[in-house]
Amino acid sequence: MRPIFNITLPLLFSLVTILTFAQTSNIVSGSTKFSVKFVMGTCEGTFDAPRGAANFDEKNISAASFDIKISAASFNTNSNARDKDLKSEKYFYVEKYPDIHFKSSKVEENSDGFQAIGTLTMRDVTKTVTLPFQAKKNADGTYQLSSTFDVNRLDYKIGEKNWKMKDIVTVKMQAIAK
Structure with a gap:
């Protein structure tokens, strides 16, 4: 009985240790x-926090590693008519x-902080992208993550070429991971 105990205890300890360090942090807020420039200025808006x-x-x-989703239906520009149009089949097709x-x-470290290389999917288009980000460890052990990057909306079939609206959209994401 003792030899089984001698083998089982170290294996159990190893399994618990591996599971402890492999736990996934969830995004708890953000x-x-x-913003996108258009003929009359800049349109700014929000989506719900990433999850x-x-x-x-x-x-x-x-x-x-990161596996993040944002609800496309949470789009808000404070204009009901514009939001309805942008949620339609013509744009996000939510x-x-x-x-x-x-x-x-x-994920890599670089001179400006970090970068996450991976796939970004909008509508039915998936592209490989590199997203720069900064990370700050908070006193409570959580991480504050922030990223600012540009996306060409036409690459993802978000609308069509239009003289009224620029193709490049600037995105600013913040998240607290716990």
Whole structure:
């Protein structure tokens, strides 16, 4: 009986240790803002906060990963008519494609902070992108993550070429991962 105990206890300890360090952090709060220039100025708006998993520890970048979704239907520019149009089949088509999804394949440190390389999916288009981000560890052990990046809306079939609206949309995301 003793040999089984001698083998089982170290295996159990190893399993608990592996599971403890492999736990996924959830995004518990945040914001997603965007801006796009158009003929009469700049249109600014928001989406709901990102949701999903963010595994990040600046001491172990090689194990970092992100799997984040944003509800496309949460689009808000404070104009009901514009929001309805942007949620339609012509733009985000939220009825058929309810989420915007980013999933990292690699995270790296660089001179400006960090970058997450992965796939960004909007509507039915998936492209490989590199999203720059900063990370700050809070006193409570959570991480504050922030990223500002540009997206060409036409690459994702968000509307059509239009002299009234620029193609490039600037996105600002913030999230707290716990």
